[in-house]
Structure formats: structure tokens, C-alpha cells
Amino acid sequence: MDLLRFTTAGSVDDGKSTLIGRLLYDSKSIFEDQIAAVKQSSERKGLKHIDLSLLTDGLRAEREQGITIDVAYRYFATPKRKFIIADTPGHIQYTRNMVTGASTANLALILVDARHGIMEQTCRHSFIASLLQIPHLVVCINKMDLVDYSEEVYNRIVSEYTDFASKLDVNDVRYIPISALNGDNVVNRSKNMDWYQGSTLLNTLETVHIASDYNHIDARFPVQTIIRPHSSEYHDYRGYAGRVAGGIFRRGDKVTVLPSGLSSHIKSIDTMNGDLEEAFAPMSVSITLEDDIDISRGDMIVKENNQSIVSQDVDIMICWLSTSGPRPGAKYYLRHTTREVRAIIKEVVYKIDINSLHRVQDDKQIKVNDIARVKLRTTQPLLFDPYRKNRMTGSLILIDETTNETVAAGMIV
């Protein structure tokens, strides 16, 4: 059984909570005592139906206001797959939460209300999915029951979305007509839409091919920490612990350590369950080398003939997360893989209007939730790949030096 992480975004009335509720309920992932508690709360609020959003909104403020503020993670499993849902609010003021939820997702579920067609929010969420390079998009045209299950309406929305998606950087887009309220095409095939021959939503989630979502070509191993047992049995042992961020490492491979450029061969790939012949993303292992070279946290082991970019000048797409914008000339801590350096924002090239996808050239003042293209200069070289090539070695965050807050997320262009 493998693991699919997907994200969904939405506002109060688009049926997102109902859809998640139905997926959890129909896959028998909600327990009796949870249902009983939600039923009680619903009755106290004077509702006639069970309010499934109470299952997903956990914080006191969220329950009081009836809105999702933060990212909530939900879990369910079918015999075929385990699922992690990053459930995020869809309003523009929560762009940063959508970006957070999207950062770890293999798939984005985009909800469209069949009555309204493509709205600003649909565009926004789709753009974020493409910016964060989520490999698969599933567009659910919801509330089909309210448009008489009309094939014509469905076709019109699919064609509108296809036009819009041509402006985005996405490869795999699928469309499913559903009614989350009545369960049409969510878990069970709809009896009301004979004209739709494709998969149900759950079947799509269970079968979408995710094994190749990781980069298995460009070998990258950012060193997290050094393991030195200091015991008599492992007297001279020196293991480089980390998580493979891309490609495949094999025992005997000739490797280069960045940024020093020194080379050696892999002596062993160790885990507590035994040595391995090879390791690939996203495995956590320890690597030992034939030669004794100076390696520390933040260095990266790569193949001699396939190295990452090493540079102090980095172009990124940035999403600003903090309520206060960047201060002029401010230095930030920059975290990238296991490396920490300091950085300044040298130039804001343009901002993006995330509703129209237009470049904004006349306003370069970055504010919270803004997405912009910027140039960074770092104190030490970064060892990176473009985000499009590798999400693990192409992503970074900025941390404010005075407040310690994570103020920005960056995707290397």
C-alpha cells in the first residue's frame, strides 16, 4: 500500500467540507464516537443535519466562526492506498495556508460549483497548484444535482477550464462530475449521469500513478548530521546521515561532495535493518565513503557526472507569508535542504496578480500573501536544482533574524 498526499482548498459554501466528510464517511474512516460528538454539537447549534465541517474544524476559533483558518490534516485509507488530506481555506487572505498545504502534495483537488463555473478562487487554487508543481490536478465539478446532472453544463466548464489551464504549468488534469451531497461519483458511481464514463473520485485517487513523482534521475543527498558511535565495535565509523532528495545511490558509486568538490566512492549504505545495495528518494539512510574527507551538515553528496548548481545568486518565485513585508536591505536566514546561509532580496522583478495571472510591474512592494519573482544574493553558495526538476532541492524558506518567524517560501526558477 502506498501513500498519496493531496490538498484541497475552498471557502464556506463550495461543498469542500461535505466532500471531505463524504470521503471519510464512505471509506469508514469516521468513528462512531466522532459522529456522536459532531451530532451533539450540530443539535446544540440548532441544525437539522449533521454538520460534517465540525469534523475538520478543530480550533476553538474555527468552531465559533464556522471557518477553516489553518491547514488541517486528515487521514483515511482504503485497501488500496493511504491518504493524507491537507485541508486549507480558499480565501485570498489565506494564500499562504494554501501554499503550505500544496508544498507536500502529490495531487490537488480543485472544486468547481457547477452553477457558477470557474471563479476567481478556482483560478487562484489552480495557479498555486501549478506554482508548487503538484503533479496531478483533479477538477471536481460539484453540485451537479443542482444543474439537473447536465452533460452540457459539465462540458462547458471542462472546456473553460482547459482554456485556463493552458496558461498554467500542469501536465495531468482530470475532470469528474460529482455531487458531494448525494454521493454521485465520489465513492460510488452515479446513476444520474450515464453520459460520464470516467472514474469516480475515490477510484481516481486510488489509481493515479505517483511512483514517478520523485526525481529518480539526479542523485542528491543533503547531509543532515554525522554519525560517530565512538564504540569499540564501530571505532572508526563515520556515517553521513540524511534523506535521499533525488536519484539513486548505489554501493561503489563514484560521488562528489559539494561545495568542496572532493570525490570518493560509496563504501556502504546503512540502516538498522541491514546494509542496502541502493538508496533512492525519499529514503532516510547513512552513507559511508571509502576516503576520509571533511564533510559537514549542509554539504551535498552528488554523482560526479551529474552535479547540482552551486551559486550565491538565486532567482526564485516567492510567496510572502508574514503580515509585515520585507524591510529594505534586510538580511534573512535562508534554509535550503539542510543548509543555512544568510540572504538579502536584491531585486523584486515583478509581482503576480494571482486572480488574472498577470505580471504586475508598477507595484513592487511585497505584502503578505503576495507571489513575486525576486533575485536573492546569499552569503555562502547554495547547492540547488530548479524547483521544476526537484521539489526537495529547489525549495527554500526565509526566516526573520529578529523574530525567528518563517516569513517566506521560495521556489527556485
Next chain:
Amino acid sequence: MHKYYLDHLQELEAEAIYVIREVVAQFDRPAILFSGGKDSIVVTHLAKKAFFPAKIPLPLIHIDTGHNFPETMVFRDKLVEKLGVQLIVGSVEGSIQEGKAVEETGINASRNALQTVTLLDTIEKYKIDAAIGGARRDEEKARAKERFFSHRDDFGQWDPKNQRPELWNIFNGKKNMGEHFRVFPISNWTEMDVWNYILHENIAIPSLYFAHEREAIYRDNTWLPVSEFVTLRDGEKVEKKLMRFRTLGDITITGGIESDADTLQKIVDEVAATRSTERGNRSDDKRSETSMEDRKRQGYF
């Protein structure tokens, strides 16, 4: 099946090991919060894997309410000896005697909430800057909002509406003096994952998790074990039951379920078929709709 592919347990394991290694790399004095329950046992097992062949470079912290299952204590001491790690015990009894905590009175009195005082005290005393715990997001709705790296202010408090965003697998452990972090490596695991992992790795757990005969009383829809700390109420009678525990906490608040699951495989089968949550037998969660959030804000685990 694709050759270069991890199944869900392997992927969750790789993620947890990565998180634990980040803690050791980013902090000066990290520790593992060890309750003797299955989740903290799994976290300890993952820490062992993260630093193999070296020893776990972290002490274990046990917050001792004084109301323990004796089996848990025996298990704890054996494990600590086997791992060769330091054990730090924070005593709730001690906090009460020093006047830092006041024992609850009344019919539902427990020491659950008092643990927070002792925990924060212990963290301060040993200058712990990161406490690794076994909490999971699927356990409880407030925990569903937790980060992997969860910041605590200098009063040890959690501010759920003002959490740092956490993107990709990049963790920000920056803090000021006096502040600390709680870190949850198995955030993304479900109860089912934990049991499947214990089965797969054949991890030793306290006998209390397996079906055994025990004297108990039926209270608040659960079988509460008889101990010196429980007073019988009117109409309650002690019965001998074949039972086991799904979670382990303080003996006064942990109810058991009737079960004949006496092997790991049987437990996995039972958990897969069950229709109620594991914390359904924990009276500490039933005090109000947001009791977990309220306790967590104050610094509860």
C-alpha cells in the same frame, strides 16, 4: 509494482527519522518525552534507527504522575537499560509537595492536568530546548493542527492561531532564550499505522496492550482498572474481565476494552475492525469539546 517506490509505512518511517535527525542537528539539548505508551515507544525505536550504529544521543524524560501501571514502570526501566540512555524523571508528587501544583479534589479528580506543571518544570530545570513526543494528528482535533516543529513561548504555551507555516520538509527551529519546541515525528501516522509498524518491526510493548484478566469497574462507558487510587462509587462492583488497553496513561483515567486479542496480529485485526477512536476511553478528553486545545495552550503534551 515500481521498483523505486516505498510503501506507506516505509515512507512514514523515512519522514520520522528525518525529523528526529533534524532535531538533533538543530538543537543543543533535545530529549524524548517517554510515557511508556506505544507511541513514545515507536518514537524511541525510530530514534534508535535514526542514529544506528550509535546510541540514541538523547535522554528520555518520563513525567511520573505517581499513578502508574506497575507494568509500565518495569517496561520503562528495562528499555532504558537496554538502550543505555539517560532517564530523567519529573515527579508530579514532587511538584505537589513543593507547592507548585495543587492536587485536584472531587469525584473526577485526576493528576492529568498537573502533569503540565511538572513537565514545564522539568524542561526548565534540564534546559531542554526540544522535547520530542509521540502525538499524532489523527488522535484529536486540536492535534490535527499541530506542526512537526511546534514552538512554545517562554511560558511553555502554545499559540495555535499564530503558528509558523511549515513548508516542504524544511523545519525552522529558531527560538529565543527560554523558549522551546515540541517536535512530533509521527504526526502523519494513524493508530493503524502505529500498530502495523509495531507488528512489522516486532517492537516490544508493555503487556497491558495485550488481552489479560484484570479486576475492573464499569464507569463512563469504559472498564476502569482497579487500583489503590480508585474509590468505588455507589452501585459499582468489581468484576474480573478479559481486557486490554488501547492507550496507556495515568492508571486513574485510562479505561480498557473487553478483548481477547493476545497477539500483535490479533490487535491489528481488532483495531482495523473497531468503530470508535482510541481516546474514547480517556476521561481527560471528555471534560469539554476543546479540552485538548485548552490543555495544550497551557503547555500540556
